[in-house]
Amino acid sequence: MDVSETDLPGVGKRFELDVGGGETAVIVVHNTGRREVFVRPDPGADAELLLDLTDQQARIVGSILEGAYFQPVETDRTATTIGDNVLLEWYTLEADAPLVGKSIKEANVRGETGATIAAIERGGEVIQSPDPDWVFEADDQLIVVGTREHHEQFAAEAT
């Protein structure tokens, strides 16, 4: 994915990214910190201003777009403690959970959250050690093992 960068002497820099459908995202970063976000609807057209952001606002919008601005989600769960700080918890996946539709491999739960999915219950059946291509669905019940921090991470990212 190519981002083209143009120097704007005395103003700042302009970045352009093709986002498909003929549309181009154009962002002008001013030396003053101001950011202007435009969309160019098709290659020959003028760029239309969408957002005129201060430095502060740009950083917030940026982090939202980056996926770092999470809101914790409440889940219906019970917990069992194994050892000092390892917990075993049950989670039910809602229809809008981020995991739904992803395969085990894609989700990379251990890598992303540190927690491990020990088993999955679907339609009354318990599946142990599902293969990497196995896809999560809504109403799946997951048995997850990990520390409290892992569980918090998991809850935030996957459910």
Place this chain on the structure above:
Amino acid sequence: MGTSPWCGRSVCLPVVIAVAGELIEVGVMFAAVALAGAIARGLRQSVIPFYIVTGILLNPFVAGELTGTVLGREFAVGRSVEATHFIELGAELGIVFLLFFLGLEFNLDRLLASRDRIGTVGLIDLVVNFGAGLVLGFALFGDPLAAFIVAGMVYISSSAIITKSLIDLGWIANEESSPLLGTLVFEDLFIAVYLAVLSALVDGAGDVTEAALSVSLGLGFILVLLVVVYIGTALFASIIETESNESIALRVTGVTVLVAGAALTLGVSEAVAAFFIGMAFSGTGRAKKLEQLLEPVRDIFAAVFFFWIGLVTDPTLFAGVVGIIAIAVVVTTPTKLLSGFWSGKVYDLDDRRSTRVALGMVTRGEFTLIIASTVLVVTDGGGALPAATVTELNAFAVGYVLVMSILGTMLMQYASVFETRVTAWRSGE
């Protein structure tokens, strides 16, 4: 306003009143400028012509005359010698800071990266407009030096106004901003050299060898500054190596104004010196911080500069130069349109965007006035030009900028009208 050592009862009061009078003059200036700026923004116009007009309205020729006849006592800004000196120095600082910022934002590496295209469009702009200016100047004034001055005045477009318009109109996000900004960068560089040469030429006697010596000294000073900028980055970085914002601001101002003043004493353009000092600080990589700290200072003194231009201009002189202003406008608008359109084509832009480049280059402003003030200040008390010519050139510059700044801004705002016309005409060819 504490107690002063010479303040005996009967001595103190007149001193206070005297200072009070000057302070009020300066206060009126700042208040009026602020009001003018508000009006300009309300009308979505550039503030520069409004600052100038404010200076004209409040000067001894206008406000002084009017109040003198109506009220019997003259009230104007610039009546007291002290206030006038302060405003004049403020104007000098305005030039210094304007050019300092230009140097600060200047990036030599980036310029070199696009040097082919910028070089091409810069030369097109130079040959067409400076050339036309030389012919025009000689036709109007009959003097080669005056022609050189007029050429510079009509050649240089206003980076400040055009850049601001580009951002306001959103053109900054489109392709046409590249040839526009590129040409402006080339112009900035050229004008630095031009001002150095001009100061030397205008200062000297009519003697050719003396003039040549002056010019060499000026160019030599520039060379020294260039070397300092290139190898002295560590030095400049160490100057601003401090936590305190106050300290940074003071040190940078100290260095800049000191070097600019030294340059002026040597007969070299202080604007050019400030430009190179700005470039030197830009090399430290802390340009953003410096811009942040000094922008308000620049804005205040720049406003004083434009006010001062109006202050020293007698509007009755406009009557005498209206003719040459009209001719200049008629000649130098199409030249910019031509060079601008051509520049757009160099950047492979279509007719529509090339038209925008053409319209965008028309605006003249701060640099034309800086040239005028250079001539004014350097010839003060005698120089290479007769006083009458200097006054005429000054009135010409002010009137020309008032027209071109507003004309140029309007052309950009109503660009779509021209775009459709030009595209239709060109496709019909």
